[in-house]
Amino acid sequence: MKDYLFSFPEQWQFSAGSAIDNWVKQLASDHRELFKAIKDTTIGAINGIEGFLNAIPWWLLILLVVYAGYKVSGKKRVGFLYGAMLFLVGCFGLWGHMMQTLSIVIAAVIISLVLGFPIGILVAMNKRAESIIRPVLDLMQTMPTFVYLVPCVMLFSVGKTPAVMATTIYAIVPVIRMTSHGISHVDKEVVEAATAFGSTTMQALIKVQIPQAIPTIMTGVNQTIMMAMSMVVTCALIGANGLGMEILVATNQVAMGKALLPGIAIVIIAIILDRLTQGLAKKSEMTPKFAKRPGGTK
Amino acid sequence: MSDTILSVQNISKLYGLNKSAAQKLLAEGADKARVAAETGVTVAINNVSFEVERGSIFVLIGLSGSGKSTVVRCLNLLHRPTSGKVLFEGRDIGQFSKKELLDYRRSKISMVFQSFGLMSHRDVLGNVAYGLEVRGVPKEEREQKAMEMIEMVGLSGWEHKGIDNLSGGMRQRVGIARALASDPDILLMDEPFSALDPLVRRDMQFELLSIQRKMNKTIIFITHDINEAFKLGDRVGIMRDGRIIQIDTPENMSMHPADDYVKEFVGSADKAQVFSAQHIMVTPSCLIRRRDSAVHALQEMRSNGVSSAFVVDSHMNFAGLLPLEGALKARKNEEPIEGYIVKDVPTVSPEMSISDLMPIAADAKYPIVVLDEGGGLRGIVTKASVISSLV
Numbered sequence: 001m002k003d004y005l006f007s008f009p010e011q012w013q014f015s016a017g018s019a020i021d022n023w024v025k026q027l028a029s030d031h032r033e034l035f036k037a038i039k040d041t042t043i044g045a046i047n048g049i050e051g052f053l054n055a056i057p058w059w060l061l062i063l064l065v066v067y068a069g070y071k072v073s074g075k076k077r078v079g080f081l082y083g084a085m086l087f088l089v090g091c092f093g094l095w096g097h098m099m100q101t102l103s104i105v106i107a108a109v110i111i112s113l114v115l116g117f118p119i120g121i122l123v124a125m126n127k128r129a130e131s132i133i134r135p136v137l138d139l140m141q142t143m144p145t146f147v148y149l150v151p152c153v154m155l156f157s158v159g160k161t162p163a164v165m166a167t168t169i170y171a172i173v174p175v176i177r178m179t180s181h182g183i184s185h186v187d188k189e190v191v192e193a194a195t196a197f198g199s200t201t202m203q204a205l206i207k208v209q210i211p212q213a214i215p216t217i218m219t220g221v222n223q224t225i226m227m228a229m230s231m232v233v234t235c236a237l238i239g240a241n242g243l244g245m246e247i248l249v250a251t252n253q254v255a256m257g258k259a260l261l262p263g264i265a266i267v268i269i270a271i272i273l274d275r276l277t278q279g280l281a282k283k284s285e286m287t288p289k290f291a292k293r294p295g296g297t298k
Numbered sequence: 299m300s301d302t303i304l305s306v307q308n309i310s311k312l313y314g315l316n317k318s319a320a321q322k323l324l325a326e327g328a329d330k331a332r333v334a335a336e337t338g339v340t341v342a343i344n345n346v347s348f349e350v351e352r353g354s355i356f357v358l359i360g361l362s363g364s365g366k367s368t369v370v371r372c373l374n375l376l377h378r379p380t381s382g383k384v385l386f387e388g389r390d391i392g393q394f395s396k397k398e399l400l401d402y403r404r405s406k407i408s409m410v411f412q413s414f415g416l417m418s419h420r421d422v423l424g425n426v427a428y429g430l431e432v433r434g435v436p437k438e439e440r441e442q443k444a445m446e447m448i449e450m451v452g453l454s455g456w457e458h459k460g461i462d463n464l465s466g467g468m469r470q471r472v473g474i475a476r477a478l479a480s481d482p483d484i485l486l487m488d489e490p491f492s493a494l495d496p497l498v499r500r501d502m503q504f505e506l507l508s509i510q511r512k513m514n515k516t517i518i519f520i521t522h523d524i525n526e527a528f529k530l531g532d533r534v535g536i537m538r539d540g541r542i543i544q545i546d547t548p549e550n551m552s553m554h555p556a557d558d559y560v561k562e563f564v565g566s567a568d569k570a571q572v573f574s575a576q577h578i579m580v581t582p583s584c585l586i587r588r589r590d591s592a593v594h595a596l597q598e599m600r601s602n603g604v605s606s607a608f609v610v611d612s613h614m615n616f617a618g619l620l621p622l623e624g625a626l627k628a629r630k631n632e633e634p635i636e637g638y639i640v641k642d643v644p645t646v647s648p649e650m651s652i653s654d655l656m657p658i659a660a661d662a663k664y665p666i667v668v669l670d671e672g673g674g675l676r677g678i679v680t681k682a683s684v685i686s687s688l689v
Contacts, residue, residue: 193415196374197429197480198404207432211419 050103072279101242108167120179163240178220182213218281309382314339344540360537408477429480447475467498570653579677592628
């Protein structure tokens with residue numbers, strides 16, 4: 001009798017783990033064709049991106065980063081600093097690994113934006129969609145990432161595809177949140193004005209709400225990129241090659257120096273991506289796009 | 299000839315779940331606080347009715363939370379009233395189809411907002427042309443129209459500037475230009491000048507009046523400033539707790555407030571703006587004709603106990619003023635009074651406001667004479683009556 005009070009009764013416990021495993025396995029075999037198609041498309045996209053990145057000569061990429069850094073910050077030395085940092089990655093002998101990592105990150109970010117942007121708009125515009133999607137987003141953000149690595153592997157086997165899928169699940173949240181936040185927090189009177197002058201819902205959205213929300217949305221894009229970067233090492237666990245894999249291998253060998261260099265490379269890429277996209281977000285806030293036409297219209 | 303453009307009939311707007319119970323309570327005459335306590339429903343506006351004549355300025359005034367902004371938003375259905383009807387040219391706007399409602403908003407009614415409601419991602423021109431843009435007017439045409447409006451509100455040269463580069467007063471000019479660009483019949487103005495500093499506000503009020511005269515728009519204007527209300531409004535409705543307490547002309551409201559609340563509200567008004575010469579003038583007690591003799595004039599003055607007489611010609615047109623000294627001299631010299639009439643007397647129109655009257659009264663040696671357009675004598679205003687009208 002006492003036992004019941006101090007330890008949870010055994011007959012009330014159940015193990016659902018194997019049932020879920022079976023369900024996912026069943027899902028994978030039932031829709032084999034579908035998942036294969038998704039996998040093939042994703043791999044095609046990743047390889048395309050990687051091919052594109054590799055087609056850019058290393059010096060041109062560095063020059064581009066120098067120019068972008070200068071454009072975004074307005075300071076020449078910042079551009080040169082970014083260029084030097086990228087150059088250092090090359091010196092580490094990690095250029096090829098960097099490209100592999102970047103192709104996964106870019107693929108995941110593109111999928112996140114393509115899906116996240118419309119979902120964010122939906123959440124902002126529709127109360128019911130919001131009440132369904134918000135808890136799902138909370139779940140995606142709080143669930144430890146390792147947990148959904150497993151089903152990703154079960155559905156897409158190991159390699160780049162599950163890595164991109166897992167990264168997308170992790171990184172899509174901020175772009176959805178910030179898009180919906182940006183759109184639903186546009187100044188109330190501005191939205192009222194759009195309506196009062198006879199805009200349809202679509203016109204108000206496209207001509208007023210989205211443009212007004214761009215700075216917030218850009219912050220979301222920045223966060224999404226950063227979160228995708230932070231998944232690099234985790235993705236190595238499911239067989240994604242690149243900088244993460246280098247770190248993983250070095251860790252297994254307890255090789256401090258070998259792990260440190262790709263670690264620094266990841267930090268460098270993260271810093272450059274962060275500063276460049278943050279700069280874009282700030283720019284979109286400060287200089288609204290005006291009708292570019294010289295002089296009056298008369 | 300009265301031509302009602304907008305007729306608001308018993309509209310109410312309730313927020314909350316148990317609206318039917320709340321409406322029953324309201325019908326029994328419960329007030330806002332009791333409805334909130336018993337049903338949890340917030341009454342934003344309660345059984346509001348008024349009519350607006352074409353080409354007039356109707357002002358709704360009340361403290362914040364009195365429901366005036368909600369009323370104005372019911373007129374273009376930014377808010378839908380819970381009950382009641384709004385008729386535009388006799389048609390119930392609540393029954394409009396989606397397309398009719400869009401057309402109504404695009405070409406019949408437009409709005410100016412308290413904090414401007416401008417789109418910071420567009421320049422001045424893009425903001426002013428917005429209403430025409432969503433209506434589908436071709437670019438060339440809408441920008442030309444927008445430029446006209448920008449010129450009218452005095453912002454020529456600023457059309458390609460961003461909104462962030464403008465001062466508050468200029469921003470609201472953009473707001474007004476945007477509202478006028480679609481050439482609407484009705485302009486809704488929700489506390490448009492409240493965010494502006496007093497000097498700019500005065501300029502804007504003046505300009506609004508001149509624009510209204512030029513374009514003959516119907517304006518529904520919201521404010522919490524009684525002076526602004528009385529300055530602009532042909533008729534003024536005063537709101538409290540979601541109800542309209544009194545609708546009247548500024549003069550009538552000042553002179554016959556419906557209850558103590560109105561009285562207190564109106565009492566804070568600058569009376570010098572509200573009242574004009576015709577409200578405080580009196581009939582001159584001592585009136586003589588031009589042909590009268592000096593002896594008769596003196597007799598009139600003595601019997602009325604005054605030291606000057608007002609002289610009129612046979613058509614009651616004002617001829618001048620005969621002071622006591624002049625009359626005495628004329629009697630002594632046995633001359634007609636004509637030569638002693640003082641013509642250099644300050645005269646004003648009946649509509650001149652007391653604030654404008656004050657400097658004249660301060661300098662005047664004699665009472666101020668109020669004349670109508672034809673020069674007919676309407677009455678006189680004494681220094682004492684100017685001062686006593688203000689207290």
